[in-house]
Amino acid sequence: MSGVTLRDVSVAFDGVPALSDVSLSVADGEFFTLVGPSGCGKTTTLRTVAGFRTPDTGVVEIAGEDATGRPPEERNVGVVFQNYALFPHMSVRENVAYGLRFRDPPGGVTTDERVADLLELVDMAGTGDRDPEALSGGQQQRIALARALAPGPDVLLLDEPLSALDARLRERLRVVIRDIQQDQGITTIYVTHDQAEALAISDRVAVIADGGVEQVGPPEEIYREPATRFVAEFVGDNNLFEGAVSAGDPPEVTIDGTTLTLPETDLASGSDLASEAGLASGRNVVLSVRPEDIAVAPRGGTATQADWTTLDATVETSEFLGDAYRLHCRWGDRTLLVKTTGDAPPDGDVTLGIDPAAVTVVDGGDDA
Amino acid sequence: MAHTGRLERAVLPAAVTATLAVIGVVFYYPVATVFAEALLVGGRLTVDPLVSVLADPFYTGVAHHLVADPAGIPAGVREWVSAGFPSVDFGLFGFTAYQAALSTVASVALGLPGAYVLARFDFRGRETLRSLTIVPFVLPSILVVVGFMAMFGRTGLFNDLLGTVGLGPVEVLWTLEVVVLAHAFYNAPLVTRLVATAWESVDRQQIESARAIGASPTRAFLDVVIPVIRPALLTAAVLTFVFTFMSFPIVLALGTLELATVEVWIYARVQALDLTEAATLATLETVLSLGLIYLYLRYESRQRATTGAGRAPPRESLVVGWDTLRSPVRLAAAGYGVVVAVVFLGPLVSLLIESVTAPDGSFTTAYYEFLLAQQASTAVGTARPLPSILNSLLYGAGTLLLAVPMGVVVALLAIRGGRGSRLAETVLSAPLAVSGIVVGLGLLQAMVFGTVLFGYRLTATGRVVIVLAHAAAAYPFVTRTVAPALGGLDSRYRDAARSLGASRLRAFVDIELRLVAGAVLAGAAFAFAISVGEFDSTVLLAEGTDSYTMPVALERYVNNRSLGPNLGPATAMGTVLLAITALSFVAIDRLGGRWEQ
Numbered sequence: 031m032s033g034v035t036l037r038d039v040s041v042a043f044d045g046v047p048a049l050s051d052v053s054l055s056v057a058d059g060e061f062f063t064l065v066g067p068s069g070c071g072k073t074t075t076l077r078t079v080a081g082f083r084t085p086d087t088g089v090v091e092i093a094g095e096d097a098t099g100r101p102p103e104e105r106n107v108g109v110v111f112q113n114y115a116l117f118p119h120m121s122v123r124e125n126v127a128y129g130l131r132f133r134d135p136p137g138g139v140t141t142d143e144r145v146a147d148l149l150e151l152v153d154m155a156g157t158g159d160r161d162p163e164a165l166s167g168g169q170q171q172r173i174a175l176a177r178a179l180a181p182g183p184d185v186l187l188l189d190e191p192l193s194a195l196d197a198r199l200r201e202r203l204r205v206v207i208r209d210i211q212q213d214q215g216i217t218t219i220y221v222t223h224d225q226a227e228a229l230a231i232s233d234r235v236a237v238i239a240d241g242g243v244e245q246v247g248p249p250e251e252i253y254r255e256p257a258t259r260f261v262a263e264f265v266g267d268n269n270l271f272e273g274a275v276s277a278g279d280p281p282e283v284t285i286d287g288t289t290l291t292l293p294e295t296d297l298a299s300g301s302d303l304a305s306e307a308g309l310a311s312g313r314n315v316v317l318s319v320r321p322e323d324i325a326v327a328p329r330g331g332t333a334t335q336a337d338w339t340t341l342d343a344t345v346e347t348s349e350f351l352g353d354a355y356r357l358h359c360r361w362g363d364r365t366l367l368v369k370t371t372g373d374a375p376p377d378g379d380v381t382l383g384i385d386p387a388a389v390t391v392v393d394g395g396d397d398a
Numbered sequence: 399m400a401h402t403g404r405l406e407r408a409v410l411p412a413a414v415t416a417t418l419a420v421i422g423v424v425f426y427y428p429v430a431t432v433f434a435e436a437l438l439v440g441g442r443l444t445v446d447p448l449v450s451v452l453a454d455p456f457y458t459g460v461a462h463h464l465v466a467d468p469a470g471i472p473a474g475v476r477e478w479v480s481a482g483f484p485s486v487d488f489g490l491f492g493f494t495a496y497q498a499a500l501s502t503v504a505s506v507a508l509g510l511p512g513a514y515v516l517a518r519f520d521f522r523g524r525e526t527l528r529s530l531t532i533v534p535f536v537l538p539s540i541l542v543v544v545g546f547m548a549m550f551g552r553t554g555l556f557n558d559l560l561g562t563v564g565l566g567p568v569e570v571l572w573t574l575e576v577v578v579l580a581h582a583f584y585n586a587p588l589v590t591r592l593v594a595t596a597w598e599s600v601d602r603q604q605i606e607s608a609r610a611i612g613a614s615p616t617r618a619f620l621d622v623v624i625p626v627i628r629p630a631l632l633t634a635a636v637l638t639f640v641f642t643f644m645s646f647p648i649v650l651a652l653g654t655l656e657l658a659t660v661e662v663w664i665y666a667r668v669q670a671l672d673l674t675e676a677a678t679l680a681t682l683e684t685v686l687s688l689g690l691i692y693l694y695l696r697y698e699s700r701q702r703a704t705t706g707a708g709r710a711p712p713r714e715s716l717v718v719g720w721d722t723l724r725s726p727v728r729l730a731a732a733g734y735g736v737v738v739a740v741v742f743l744g745p746l747v748s749l750l751i752e753s754v755t756a757p758d759g760s761f762t763t764a765y766y767e768f769l770l771a772q773q774a775s776t777a778v779g780t781a782r783p784l785p786s787i788l789n790s791l792l793y794g795a796g797t798l799l800l801a802v803p804m805g806v807v808v809a810l811l812a813i814r815g816g817r818g819s820r821l822a823e824t825v826l827s828a829p830l831a832v833s834g835i836v837v838g839l840g841l842l843q844a845m846v847f848g849t850v851l852f853g854y855r856l857t858a859t860g861r862v863v864i865v866l867a868h869a870a871a872a873y874p875f876v877t878r879t880v881a882p883a884l885g886g887l888d889s890r891y892r893d894a895a896r897s898l899g900a901s902r903l904r905a906f907v908d909i910e911l912r913l914v915a916g917a918v919l920a921g922a923a924f925a926f927a928i929s930v931g932e933f934d935s936t937v938l939l940a941e942g943t944d945s946y947t948m949p950v951a952l953e954r955y956v957n958n959r960s961l962g963p964n965l966g967p968a969t970a971m972g973t974v975l976l977a978i979t980a981l982s983f984v985a986i987d988r989l990g991g992r993w994e995q
Binding site: 077080081082101102103105106107108109111113115117118119128129131132133174177178180181187 | 407888890891893894895896897898899900901902904908909912913
């Protein structure tokens with residue numbers, strides 16, 4: 031049992047709050063990602079778990095024990111940093127072996143065997159005598175990972191480990207990290223500002239903003255059912271609408287005079303939307319519709335089905351993404367993002383179709 | 399394991415506490431003793447000694463009226479006006495400030511063109527010249543004195559050269575001009591170094607933006623370059639003023655009684671065993687220099703920090719073939735080069751030449767033989783060369799052992815930020831504003847004469863106290879070399895080590911200390927050189943004992959006339975001191991010591 035629990039953790043720097051009452055629970059063996067914009071508090075959260083920063087209030091538990099006041103060297107965590115932080119005056123082997131000066135290698139092997147095993151694990155066997163600075167960025171990050179894992183930590187903490195690498199390498203290395211994490215079955219907390227990366231490799235994701243947790247859940251849930259307006263905007267492309275709920279079954283929301291039909295059941299809760307007090311008639315809500323959930327056809331074409339909402343819009347810009355097109359469509363005084371596959375996207379005046387099942391109600395609406 | 403952890407965790411706080419305690423004992427307590435001597439009579443606080451000094455026209459000139467008879471000022475001014483504004487005597491303090499002001503102007507005049515040349519031009523030897531600007535910090539001031547005597551003395555190189563063309567000899571020693579020139583020798587490199595560093599940080603894009611929106615080159619210089627170099631220039635000027643206000647060996651040996659400064663007078667009062675008056679003068683001097691530095695820091699903190707972050711404009715080549723002769727700026731730079739060579743190399747070259755030149759101009763080894771003879775002499779009070787060399791090396795080693803750990807610990811404190819950092823800044827700045835004579839006087843009173851504690855009189859021997867005084871003077875240089883290196887280290891090295899199981903102490907020893915080893919060694923070389931060259935407090939503490947050092951022996955040789963009225967023995971001894979100092983300098987330069995932050 032080596033999970034991590036944060037309970038009501040608050041941290042302030044010179045009186046400026048960086049984390050406010052953050053509570054998170056990471057299960058044993060879970061790959062848990064903290065994602066958010068820069069300055070949101072995700073790295074502070076990680077540093078609090080590592081022990082580099084003691085929370086002003088709140089409790090940090092590691093492997094079921096209160097670790098709040100423990101110095102970093104007594105927490106048995108492995109940390110990997112964005113800039114690798116390999117010790118430049120030590121060889122690759124000495125770097126990986128450094129933690130074994132303080133802790134016995136797990137499994138009763140010798141230090142040399144443990145170092146060799148780990149270099150093998152990160153696919154860097156044979157580089158032990160090299161100078162870390164002679165290695166490429168990606169190779170250095172593999173060594174940093176081996177160094178963090180060598181003493182057999184209870185928890186692996188990764189702070190933006192791939193941010194300094196180029197896009198292609200980043201995508202390759204994140205698969206390596208995920209594979210090693212699965213192989214070792216180690217509880218892992220991963221910090222990134224890249225929402226796509228977060229969705230790609232995590233068991234669960236916590237979206238952090240302004241020192242607080244916006245939403246925690248599996249990647250699919252974070253993407254498909256954003257709990258807040260911030261999550262809806264931060265994770266992936268999105269179209270957001272604000273409007274007042276009008277009575278009806280199914281309920282409808284009127285936006286700039288156009289009526290958008292809501293799905294009969296909320297995918298997130300599985301409950302009947304109309305029966306939720308929050309969606310009483312007259313209440314202002316925020317709706318989100320993903321670009322790939324909007325159908326598009328030339329004006330007068332057949333993009334929609336009977337119960338869909340249709341909008342007349344005009345394509346202003348078309349971006350070719352390789353596997354799809356992203357269209358910027360003007361509807362009234364708004365611009366909607368539409369993602370469509372196919373050989374050639376429609377141009378000029380188009381009709382957009384929105385399936386009620388694709389409309390998500392995002393919290394944050396106010397009473398009218 | 400947990401036990402070791404607790405123990406290791408206690409080491410750093412203990413080191414900080416111990417360091418602050420040592421600084422307290424070797425610096426603050428002695429200085430406080432001096433203040434107490436001046437302000438306490440029979441255990442009661444009194445301003446009588448202060449008033450008697452301030453009211454003495456010898457010390458404060460016409461300003462003594464301010465204290466002696468405050469109500470009489472208007473009358474005094476009326477008399478002065480009706481007498482037709484005769485020249486006014488401002489006394490010892492007035493003269494000290496006057497020569498410091500002249501020295502500051504001379505240092506800036508001599509140093510500023512150097513900053514311009516270093517910052518804006520490229521030439522062979524530029525980097526070497528730049529690193530040579532730290533030489534004054536490791537060059538013993540008494541050595542500079544002997545160099546100036548060797549150059550400008552009656553039998554010096556300058557008069558020898560005049561003699562070959564049938565002129566001279568002229569007497570230029572013992573004048574205010576030579577004192578000011580020696581001060582400029584010492585402080586102009588500081589001006590050059592600080593201003594050149596600032597000048598090089600001017601952002602090229604800011605200059606180009608100014609030019610692009612219509613500023614003339616002059617306008618862009620005034621609006622972009624000047625704001626960046628002004629704080630550095632002011633810093634250099636204030637430091638130069640404070641340093642020359644407290645200047646001791648240069649004035650002691652190059653001046654005469656009319657040129658005495660407060661510092662020299664304190665020394666004279668100590669020798670006359672009038673410790674109360676010495677302490678009173680020391681208190682006034684310290685308050686003045688601390689006040690000046692405090693005012694400056696107040697001013698500085700209100701200034702917006704204008705340090706260029708971008709890339710400096712490219713340097714031009716200084717030498718551009720025959721066209722060099724058609725460029726007024728380059729010709730001026732060449733002329734400046736000649737002045738620099740004469741002022742800076744002249745005294746040192748003169749020292750070397752005079753040490754092997756007989757009064758009639760012929761080659762001689764008599765002076766070095768004299769050193770050997772002195773060594774063999776058994777007469778009481780003889781300054782023997784070998785003990786002075788051994789003493790200097792011994793004190794240098796002792797200073798290293800004390801000042802390096804102290805400097806490193808204060809550096810750790812300084813880079814941590816917050817309250818500890820401010821404390822470190824204060825601890826570091828104060829020794830800058832307190833002269834060696836004042837510290838020496840304090841140590842003499844507090845330790846050599848002893849302190850009564852719980853009924854026991856605690857005393858320390860001269861040798862131990864000398865090492866303590868040297869350590870107090872040297873550790874700020876260790877800190878100033880190590881702190882930037884430590885501060886520049888990525889804190890994640892430490893974090894990585896600690897997450898791998900290293901205690902704070904182990905992380906520091908295994909990782910941080912190893913990564914700044916070069917800076918620590920450079921700081922150590924600095925500390926050694928400071929110790930070897932220290933004169934001000936050593937001359938007080940070594941008085942009448944055999945614990946004298948090379949600079950003290952050198953000063954005694956200056957006044958040794960056993961080989962007739964020439965400097966020979968002093969120049970020979972000076973050459974030995976120069977060689978040892980040069981070795982320290984080479985070590986510092988090799989290890990990349992940098993004085994500025």
